[in-house]
Amino acid sequence: MEIREQLSGKLLGRTSQKCLLDIEVYKQRSLMYSQMEGTIAVLSDMQANKSYIYKSEAADELGLCEGENPTEIDSIWEEEIMKKIHPDDRLKKYIHELRFFNLLEAMRMEERKAYSVVSKIRMKDKNEEYRWVKHRMFYIYSPCNGKLRFALCLYNIALSSSAAPDFTIINTIKGEMVVKDKLDYKNILSPRELEVLKFVGEGYASKEIAALLSISINTVSRHRQNILEKLKVKNSTQAFKDSFY
Incomplete structure (x- = not known):
């Protein structure tokens, strides 16, 4: 079974107790990120298995279709974006996100909000050439049932093209990085x-x-x-x- 299918099984874990978080609030936050940071923001709803993609001008640089804003898709995977990621980086991204999920699952609910993923990946641009893109991901858990409800992914064209893809988990409150050697399996x-x-x-x-x-x-x-x-x-x-x- 492919790694992404295993990750999907984790992210879409079902529960009889529904999450009551208002998705409109998180849609507005995603829109704000896309407008203020010039980013591509993807809000994935694990309860409904849907995603909402908010595109800024950066989408043009990456050759992504304009369409409606947001674009609503019936999946937690934004295939139009995924297919532009370098195959090696895409696999690393899936594995790293699975490890991030398991890290947060082992924490108390009140600790989880401090952590996010920051990575640098290669994506094809409008000229079919690979460019460095900064990817950030945040998980939002439901206070109603303790399950993961939303994932917010942000894609920005990176300022530099140095070194190899870097996948890290950080504590944004303490300004600390989870020990890199334990997460960067490339090493x-x-x-x-x-x-x-x-x-x-x-x-x-x-x-x-x-x-x-x-x-x-x-x-x-x-x-x-x-x-x-x-x-x-x-x-x-x-x-x-x-x-x-």
Whole structure:
């Protein structure tokens, strides 16, 4: 099963007790972000499995269709934006967001609002060339049922193009970064493990990965186990484990 499907299962977790947060309030906040920061703001409603996309002038630079503002889609995944992200960065984005979800789930409700994701990803622009884009993501939990209700994603064209994509989780209240080495798996997985991880995220089975990399299926299985152990996800999330088996 693909990593995104596992993440969807987590984000769309159902409950009989509905969240009473007023979505119109959060729509207005998303609109404000897009207008004041020149950002593309995506508000995803986990309860309704819908998203609302607010586009500023930055959307033109990235070659995104204008359409209505907001554009409403029947999914928590903004496919028009996702398909512009570099494939390697897209996979890293999904994995990082799953780890962010699990980090917050382990916290008390009152602690969660302090944390957000900040990352730098490559996206194709209107000329079909990759540009650096700053991505920020915030989770809003329901006080009614304790479940994740909204995710707000902000996309800004970055000021610089230095180094490789950077995925971090920060505490905005304390101005602290969650220990980077524990989150940036690029620094703790071998090149071969990263190759295996990429194919796993694309939905390939172990036998297919073995053929693509010209290695034995036992070697693929060993790499998968190493990935789980190095990322320390074997016990923290069964869903992430399932995506590798």
